[in-house]
Amino acid sequence: MDDALTLTLNGEHRAFETPLTVAGLLARIGLDTRKVAVERNEEIVPRSAYPQTWLESGDSLEIVHFIGGG
Amino acid sequence: MDGITGTAALVAGAEDVWTVAGRNFRSRLVVGTGKYKDLEETAAAIEASGAEMVTVAVRRVNLSDPNAPMLQDYVDPKKYTYLPNTAGCHTARDAVRTLRLAREAGGWNLVKLEVLGPPPHLYPDMAATFEAAEALLKDGFEVMVYCSDDPVAAKRLEDMGCVAIMPLGAPIGSGLGIQNPAMISMLIEQTKVPLLVDAGVGTASDAAIAMELGCTAVLLNSAIAHAKDPVRMARAMKLAVESGRLCHLAGRMPRRMGADPSSPLTGLIR
Numbered sequence: 001m002d003d004a005l006t007l008t009l010n011g012e013h014r015a016f017e018t019p020l021t022v023a024g025l026l027a028r029i030g031l032d033t034r035k036v037a038v039e040r041n042e043e044i045v046p047r048s049a050y051p052q053t054w055l056e057s058g059d060s061l062e063i064v065h066f067i068g069g070g
Numbered sequence: 071m072d073g074i075t076g077t078a079a080l081v082a083g084a085e086d087v088w089t090v091a092g093r094n095f096r097s098r099l100v101v102g103t104g105k106y107k108d109l110e111e112t113a114a115a116i117e118a119s120g121a122e123m124v125t126v127a128v129r130r131v132n133l134s135d136p137n138a139p140m141l142q143d144y145v146d147p148k149k150y151t152y153l154p155n156t157a158g159c160h161t162a163r164d165a166v167r168t169l170r171l172a173r174e175a176g177g178w179n180l181v182k183l184e185v186l187g188p189p190p191h192l193y194p195d196m197a198a199t200f201e202a203a204e205a206l207l208k209d210g211f212e213v214m215v216y217c218s219d220d221p222v223a224a225k226r227l228e229d230m231g232c233v234a235i236m237p238l239g240a241p242i243g244s245g246l247g248i249q250n251p252a253m254i255s256m257l258i259e260q261t262k263v264p265l266l267v268d269a270g271v272g273t274a275s276d277a278a279i280a281m282e283l284g285c286t287a288v289l290l291n292s293a294i295a296h297a298k299d300p301v302r303m304a305r306a307m308k309l310a311v312e313s314g315r316l317c318h319l320a321g322r323m324p325r326r327m328g329a330d331p332s333s334p335l336t337g338l339i340r
Contacts, residue, residue, distance in 0.1 A: 010130040030136040037128075037175035042167070044174050062130065064171050066141050068112055069127025069157050070102030070242070070291030 008060040023050035026063075036065045086315065088286050090264050091180050091212035091233045093151060097122045098281065099311040100153070100266065102291025103145060106300065113144040115294050118304035123151040125182055125289065127158070128172045147176065153214065155182040160195070162202035169206060181206065182236070184216035192242045194218045200226065207231045216268050219253045221260055228263055235261050236268035236289060239280060243292045245272025248279050258284045274303075274310035281314025282322070 005016040007025075016028070022045050026033050038045045039062040045053050055061075087094045101121040106112040116124060124145060132138060154172030156165040162185060169181045183206060185198040194217050206213050207230060214234035215227050224235045237257055240246035247270060248254060258265050264286035271277050271290040280288045288311055297303035 010133055012133065029133055031131060035140050035142055035175070036131055037171040039167070039171055044170050047174065062171070063133070064128050064175065065131050066126040066152065066154065066172070066175060067129045068103035068106060068109075068141055069155055070104045070125055070295075 004057070005055060006057045007055060010061070010063055020055050021051055022053045022055065022061075025055060025061075026050065029063075031063065036063055038063050086319070088264055090214065093180070095122045095151075095287070097308075097311075098287040098315055099277070099307055100125065100287055100289040101294060101304070101307075102289070103141060104157075104291055105295035109139055109141065109144040111300060112141070115300040115304040116145055116150070118301045118308070119294065120308040121150070123153055125153045125155050125291070128154055128168050128175065151180070152176055152178070153180060153182045156184050156202070157186075159185055159202075160188075160198070161185070162198045162205060165198075165202040166205045166209070169211060170209070173211070179210055180212045180214070180233075182214050182216065183232075186242075190241075194238065196220070196223050199223075200230075203227060203230055203232055214264075214266070219250050219257060221253070221256050224257050225260060228261060232263070234264040234266055234286075236266045238269040239267045239276065240270025240272075242269045244270060245276075245293060245296075246270055247272050247276035248283070251279065251283055254280070254285070255283050271307075274306045277307050277310040278314035278317070281311055282317045284318050287311075 005020060007014050022038055033047060033050060041060055085096055087096055097120045099119055099121050100123045101116055101119050102125045103112050126141060154169060154176060156168050159165040159168055165183060165185050173179055183202055185195045185202050186192045187195045196218055199217060203213055203215055213232045214236055215232045216236045217223055217227060219237040228235055239248040266287045266289050267280040267285050268289040271288060271293045277288045294300050294304045294307060
């Protein structure tokens with residue numbers, strides 16, 4: 001598993017067997033890109049950059065959306 | 071402070087609108103979307119409230135349940151102006167990070183900044199609020215800011231460039247009503263941008279009092295969401311805000327220490 005991609009997604013460790021872009025990761029998880037926002041290592045990833053942003057092992061991602069709040 | 075004076079607006083039939091960050095709103099009730107039983111109830115209560123702007127929170131997606139219904143499926147961002155908040159943030163850094171994510175998720179820059187102290191009061195942390203406001207304004211956000219009912223702090227936030235000043239009426243979620251009407255009145259008097267009472271409203275009369283004092287609008291969440299019948303309470307709040315606004319425009323009669331008969335004292339039979 002040397003070539004495994006290990007990421008921290010919303011605080012959880014996850015391993016993937018193939019290289020992934022942000023777009024690929026969101027598709028793999030099953031999320032609608034229009035309804036979420038992504039921060040990679042505390043930097044915002046603009047939605048337009050999802051397809052060309054390749055993830056690296058050790059990356060920490062926050063994937064958020066809007067929920068009810070006051 | 072809202073541009074349209076009462077009599078002229080009503081005589082001309084013009085709409086009584088208020089404006090923040092270049093957007094016009096007819097409803098002077100801004101509602102939160104939290105604490106509801108489910109998303110169906112959230113949608114029904116917001117519809118009944120007549121609100122055009124709703125506050126929303128930013129949270130991690132539940133990755134183990136990516137198909138869970140999302141707020142946008144029930145509260146259409148094309149119909150309602152989403153006002154992302156920084157609830158849960160206790161530092162300026164967290165608040166700025168959260169709203170940068172919100173801007174990316176929503177594509178707009180109108181936000182509600184709140185940096186809170188610890189429970190049980192959750193009182194605004196004004197030092198951290200100033201710091202976060204400065205960072206957000208520099209980053210191009212239009213900041214509606216939750217703050218203490220402190221005219222010195224409010225003036226400073228307004229001078230920094232915040233687009234709306236939102237003092238608390240009472241602690242968040244307390245439902246205690248407008249605890250300091252004299253200070254809210256002073257804030258209204260000095261503030262040139264929209265002034266909203268945010269937090270503390272418990273029932274319709276509280277919302278009406280805020281509007282009678284001359285607030286631009288009222289922001290509330292728990293008063294509707296925690297009512298026994300939220301949808302009916304949403305309608306009550308809509309009417310209270312409209313009623314309070316009309317009272318403010320109409321100008322209440324002076325208080326007097328003693329009676330003043332309503333029927334003429336002349337022409338009585340002898």
